[in-house]
Structure formats: structure tokens, C-alpha cells
Amino acid sequence: MWTYLARRIIQTIPVLFGISIITFVLIYYLPADPARMYAGPSATVATVARIRHELGLDQPLWVQYIDYMGRVLHGDLGFSYRKQVDVTTLILGRIPYTFALICGGVFIELAIGLPVGIISAVARGRLADRLGMILALLGVSAPPFWLGLMLLYWFGYLIPIFPLGGTGTPLHLVLPALTAGLGGAAWYARMMRSSALDILSTDYVRTARAKGLSQFLVLMRHMLPNALNPIITMAGMDIPWFIGGVVLVEQVFDWPGLGRLAVEAIETVDVPLILGTVIVTALAVVVSGILIDVVQTIVDPRIRHGQ
Amino acid sequence: MVGAALVLLLILSALLAPVLAPHDPADQFRDGLTPDGQPIPSTLLEGSLRFPLGTDANGRDLLSRILYGARVSLVVGVLANALAVALGTLIGSIAGYFGGLLESVLMRFTDVMMAFPTLLLAMTLVAILKPSMWIIIVVIGAVYWTWIARVVYGQVVALRDRDFVIASRALGAGRVYSLVHHILPQLVPTIIIWGTLGIATNVMLEASLSYLGIGVQPPTPSWGGMIQQAQSYYRAAPWLVIFPGVAIMLTVFAFNLLGDGLRDALDPMQVGKL
Numbered sequence: 402m403w404t405y406l407a408r409r410i411i412q413t414i415p416v417l418f419g420i421s422i423i424t425f426v427l428i429y430y431l432p433a434d435p436a437r438m439y440a441g442p443s444a445t446v447a448t449v450a451r452i453r454h455e456l457g458l459d460q461p462l463w464v465q466y467i468d469y470m471g472r473v474l475h476g477d478l479g480f481s482y483r484k485q486v487d488v489t490t491l492i493l494g495r496i497p498y499t500f501a502l503i504c505g506g507v508f509i510e511l512a513i514g515l516p517v518g519i520i521s522a523v524a525r526g527r528l529a530d531r532l533g534m535i536l537a538l539l540g541v542s543a544p545p546f547w548l549g550l551m552l553l554y555w556f557g558y559l560i561p562i563f564p565l566g567g568t569g570t571p572l573h574l575v576l577p578a579l580t581a582g583l584g585g586a587a588w589y590a591r592m593m594r595s596s597a598l599d600i601l602s603t604d605y606v607r608t609a610r611a612k613g614l615s616q617f618l619v620l621m622r623h624m625l626p627n628a629l630n631p632i633i634t635m636a637g638m639d640i641p642w643f644i645g646g647v648v649l650v651e652q653v654f655d656w657p658g659l660g661r662l663a664v665e666a667i668e669t670v671d672v673p674l675i676l677g678t679v680i681v682t683a684l685a686v687v688v689s690g691i692l693i694d695v696v697q698t699i700v701d702p703r704i705r706h707g708q
Numbered sequence: 709m710v711g712a713a714l715v716l717l718l719i720l721s722a723l724l725a726p727v728l729a730p731h732d733p734a735d736q737f738r739d740g741l742t743p744d745g746q747p748i749p750s751t752l753l754e755g756s757l758r759f760p761l762g763t764d765a766n767g768r769d770l771l772s773r774i775l776y777g778a779r780v781s782l783v784v785g786v787l788a789n790a791l792a793v794a795l796g797t798l799i800g801s802i803a804g805y806f807g808g809l810l811e812s813v814l815m816r817f818t819d820v821m822m823a824f825p826t827l828l829l830a831m832t833l834v835a836i837l838k839p840s841m842w843i844i845i846v847v848i849g850a851v852y853w854t855w856i857a858r859v860v861y862g863q864v865v866a867l868r869d870r871d872f873v874i875a876s877r878a879l880g881a882g883r884v885y886s887l888v889h890h891i892l893p894q895l896v897p898t899i900i901i902w903g904t905l906g907i908a909t910n911v912m913l914e915a916s917l918s919y920l921g922i923g924v925q926p927p928t929p930s931w932g933g934m935i936q937q938a939q940s941y942y943r944a945a946p947w948l949v950i951f952p953g954v955a956i957m958l959t960v961f962a963f964n965l966l967g968d969g970l971r972d973a974l975d976p977m978q979v980g981k982l
Contacts, residue, residue, distance in 0.1 A: 419820035430836050538968075542960035544912055546919045547935060547953030550942050558943050638822075645827035649916055653939075664920060667831050675832065682825045690823075 409694055413687045420683040421473070424676055425466050433670040439482040473680065479673035481666075488677040491662065496681075498568065499658035502581055502647055505574050509582025510589055515632075517586070518593025519620065522601060533590065540587025545646045549580035549653035566655045581650045585643060592635050596628040630701050637693040640686050711965030718959055722778035729772035730760065733929050741767040747945045762947045764938065770948065773929040774955050780930040781959055784845050785911035791849030792910070793903050796856025797895065803857070804864030805887045815861065822854045827916060834922045841924050848913050856902050863898060867891050897974035905967035908960045915956045931956045 436453035437444075444452075453459050457468055472479065478488035521533040553576060557565045563576050600606060601624060609623045648660030655661075659678060666674035721728060731737070741763065742748055749762040761770040803814035821829075833847040867873060868891065876886045917923035918932030926933060931952040938948030 415816065416820050416823050419816070420823060423820065423824075424832070427832050427836060432836065432838070538964055539957065539961060542908065542912075542964055543957045544915050544919070544932070544935075544953060544960075546916065546932075547949065547956065550935070550939065550949050551953070554942055554946050554949070641822060641824065641826050644825045645916075648825070648827050649919065652920065663828055664831070667828075667835050667922075670835070679825070679828055679832070682828060683823055686823050686825060 424679045435672045478677040481674045483669045483671040495659045495662050505578025506581030510585035513586035514589025517590040521594040522597035537587040537590040546649045546653050552576045577654045596631050600624045600628045633697045640689050711969050714962035722782050725775040729775045731769040731772045733772040733776040736767045777929040777931045781911050784914040785907045788845045788848035788910045789906040792852040795853035800857035800860030801864045804861040818854050818857050901971045908963035
């Protein structure tokens with residue numbers, strides 16, 4: 402297991418470098434002059450040139466990249482041109498909010514998605530199944546930013562249970578977490594149903610039934626541990642999309658997380674901040690991919706024993 | 709079936725937008741605003757067909773704008789997906805069939821692109837290239853192909869050592885010939901299914917980019933953009949958020965339903981499972 406994990410971590414290093422290179426090249430072609438942004442609109446041409454030299458922006462692209470990565474490896478993500486603050490400080494300040502939102506969203510996904518999927522599988526073809534699956538398909542199809550505004554309108558404004566935005570109390574997290582999680586919940590419900598149906602038609606489930614186990618025990622002991630595996634794999638593939646959804650949710654609720662910071666950075670062409678946010682989110686994607694692999698080895702002994 | 713009917717209905721309403729829409733989507737009506745300049749809700753309750761879904765903050769007819777918005781969503785969704793499917797099939801099948809260094813390079817590149825947060829990558833690309841409908845199509849195609857490449861790659865790897873492929877090579881078929889004539893036809897069902905499901909995803913991506921203000925630019929009406937503009941007064945004029953959102957949801961729903969139906973039809977092993 403540990404060698405597997407080590408191999409997995411080493412494999413992600415080229416991916417991270419690839420992402421940093423692509424982002425760096427992309428940003429190099431942004432139609433804005435970072436030195437001018439840093440100097441401000443009233444600076445003279447000479448000042449801009451001096452700043453360009455000081456920031457190393459007059460160097461060739463690959464020299465700039467190596468300089469930048471050297472600093473990144475020492476934990477220094479640079480200095481935001483617009484906000485005049487350390488990018489590392491800015492990002493660290495936003496991470497707790499995004500982390501809370503992701504945890505809430507994933508909780509909603511699983512707490513709603515898995516039971517609905519199991520119920521649909523057990524009630525295959527009956528009304529509960531049909532209804533569950535139509536709702537799930539609608540849930541997959543609803544744009545998260547719209548869902549967020551609808552939840553705000555109904556449960557923040559018409560029936561004022563939850564605050565209309567901002568942060569502070571656990572109540573503030575409820576609507577954003579629901580928005581981030583409902584689409585995924587619908588998706589997991591579909592996956593869970595499909596996976597459960599596969600398992601429920603196997604011989605060992607029939608044997609378990611034949612020896613007189615109750616429906617509940619069959620589901621909990623025999624179906625669930627086996628059905629979870631493909632779902633965990635899918636969860637790994639879902640992460641980049643989930644994080645994209647979080648960006649939208651943060652926008653709707655004015656949630657001060659990493660996604661809003663990234664959107665602001667792109668809007669204001671704040672180069673170091675764009676690089677920093679993209680690299681940190683990519684790192685988050687890669688790390689959660691590894692975490693999911695770890696969960697999978699725990700759930701499925703076959704992987705642990707290298708089969 | 710329901711999916712196919714819904715998709716057909718959507719395409720028809722986009723095509724016939726000039727006939728179906730009660731007004732020009734850009735016209736700002738004086739009677740489209742209340743005396744103190746507020747948008748007005750649906751006039752249906754008052755028994756008038758003047759503004760069936762109400763008006764927006766500029767006094768424009770919401771129904772007409774939604775009908776015209778369907779054009780943007782469908783054109784972007786379909787064309788972006790055609791690009792993604794073409795790129796994904798090309799890269800996935802080459803990597804899967806030829807193997808070796810080509811396989812490693814192409815699939816590692818796919819891995820890198822997949823680890824990118826989709827929306828951030830699309831936003832950065834749009835910021836570089838300046839938003840317009842064609843750029844949005846290219847950008848969405850450029851971030852979505854990885855999924856199709858993965859699926860196609862997996863299938864080609866499973867097919868490349870099958871007897872019928874080896875037999876065709878033994879009979880003297882070239883590598884490219886056997887890829888094009890013996891392996892690609894096997895992929896047609898997959899491509900059709902993803903070609904449909906992908907449209908749903910790409911309609912959603914377009915709406916998301918427009919919602920973030922970096923999609924198709926006003927005055928061209930797009931559903932995501934309409935929601936963005938209405939966001940600041942969703943409490944006073946909720947219809948401006950509700951109806952464009954319903955339009956997005958229906959479109960995505962229709963293509964998902966059609967894709968599911970096609971999968972059941974083309975892949976008998978999967979019937980009734982998803």
C-alpha cells in the first residue's frame with residue numbers, strides 16, 4: 402500500500418509541472434502588460450520599463466518560468482499586482498472558506514445521492530424508482546448558479562430561514578452547500594443505482610438471500626461495500642468539475658473563497674494571482690485524486706494486494 | 709423518445725425564433741416598464757399576450773429573448789461538442805492504437821488537461837482570446853475533448869488485439885487502414901452517445917461562462933448572461949432568473965434524456981440501468 406501510494410504521488414509531479422507550464426504559457430499571451438498593471442495607469446514609460454526589468458518580465462519566457470517555479474518550490478507564489486499583497490497570504494486566507502464549502506457540498510452529495518440511488522435500485526421499475534430517476538436527471542441538468550439563486554429566493558427571501566449571503570455562522574453554509582451538492586447528489590444517485598443493480602444480480606447476493614439474510618443486511622453487508630467501488634472511481638473523475646461548480650457557487654453567494662479570488666484575478670488580469678490560484682486548485686485536484694485512491698484501497702482489498 | 713421530441717422542439721423554436729417571438733429581442737418598450745422604471749411580470753394574468761413572460765430591466769420582452777437565446781445555446785453546444793468529439797476521437801484512437809511513445813505523450817497530456825479545473829481553464833482561455841461566440845465554441849471544445857479521448861482510448865486499447873483486427877493486418881491491411889476501417893466503425897455507438905451527452909455538458913458550460921460574464925457578449929441574448937444581468941434584483945423580479953434557468957435546465961435535460969435513450973438503444977447490456 403505504501404509503495405503504491407508513493408508511486409501515485411510521484412506520478413502526479415509531472416502532471417503538476419505540466420499544469421504550471423501550460424498556465425504560464427497561456428498567461429504570457431494574455432493581452433495585457435503586467436508591468437503596466439503593476440505601475441498603474443499614470444506611470445511614465447520609463448517607470449514601466451524599470452518595473453518590467455525589476456520583475457524580470459523582460460527575460461525570455463523559459464527564464465521567467467524557472468525563476469517562478471524556483472520561488473514556488475520555496476512556498477512563495479509572488480506578489481499580487483492589483484491587491485499589493487502576498488499571493489500566498491491571499492490564498493491561505495481563502496482556503497478555509499472553500500474547504501468548508503467543499504465539505505458541505507460533498508456531504509450533501511453523498512447524504513442525498515447514495516440513499517436515493519439504493520432506494521431506486523431496490524424499487525427498480527416501480528414508482529419510487531421512476532420518480533427518483535426523473536428528479537435525478539433534472540438535478541443533473543439544473544445549472545448550479547441558477548439553483549443557488551432559486552434557493553436564495555425561496556429559502557432566504559420568501560421564507561427567510563437562511564441568510565441571503567455572507568459568512569459567519571453554520572447557517573450561512575447551508576444554501577451554498579446545497580447548491581454545490583444537489584447536482585452531484587443527482588449524479589451519484591444515478592451511479593449508485595446502476596452500480597447497485599449490477600451487484601444485486603450477482604450470485605453471492607442470491608446466496609446471501611437464500612440463506613435467509615434480511616433485505617437490510619444484504620444491502621449493508623453485501624451490496625454496499627461492492628457497489629461503492631465504481632462510485633469512488635467516478636468521484637475521482639468528478640473533482641475538476643466539482644471545483645468548477647464551486648467557483649460558480651462562490652460567485653452566487655459572494656462566498657469569499659478561492660474560486661471568487663480566481664475569477665477576480667482573471668477579470669483584473671492579475672498575473673501572479675491567476676498563476677497562484679490555478680496552481681493551488683490544480684494541486685487540490687491532484688491531492689484529492691490521491692486521497693480518493695487511498696480511500697479506494699481501504700474499501701477494496703484487491704487493490705491493496707496488487708491484483 | 710421524450711428526449712428526442714424535446715430536442716426537436718428546442719431546435720424548432722430556435723430556428724423559428726423570428727416567427728414565434730412576439731417582439732424583437734432588442735426592442736426596449738416604453739410600456740415594458742412600470743412608471744417608476746421597474747420591469748413588469750407576465751401580462752398573462754391580466755389576460756394580455758403582450759409580454760407573456762414579463763420584461764427585463766430595459767423593458768425588453770423576456771420570451772423573445774429566451775427564444776433567441778436558444779440559438780446561442782444550441783449552436784455553441786452542438787459545434788463545441790463536434791469539435792471535442794473530433795479531437796477526442798483523433799487523440800484517443802491514435803494513442804490507443806499505435807501505443808508506445810505516442811501513447812505515453814498523448815495520454816499524459818490528456819491527464820494534465822483533465823487535472824485542470826475545467827471552468828478556470830476555460831476562463832483563462834477566453835480572457836486571452838476575447839469573448840465571441842466562435843471563441844467560446846473553440847474554448848469549450850478545447851477543454852472538453854479530454855473526456856472523449858479517455859473513453860475512446862479505453863475502447864481502442866480493448867479492440868486493437870482482437871482477432872478481426874489481427875486478421876485484417878495479416879491480410880496485408882496497413883495500420884491506418886485497419887484503424888479507420890476496422891476499429892473506428894466499432895466506436896460509432898460510443899461516439900453517438902457521447903456526441904449527445906456532451907452537448908448537454910457544453911450547453912451548461914456555455915451558460916456558466918456567460919453567467920460569469922465571459923461568454924457570448926450582450927446585446928446577443930444568452931441564457932447565462934440573462935441570469936447574470938438579473939442577479940442583482942432577483943428578489944424584485946424573480947421571473948428574470950427563473951425562466952432563463954428553466955430554459956437551460958430543459959435543454960440540458962433533453963440532451964441527457966436523448967443520450968440515455970441512445971445508450972439503451974445502442975448498448976443492450978446497459979438497458980434500464982442508468
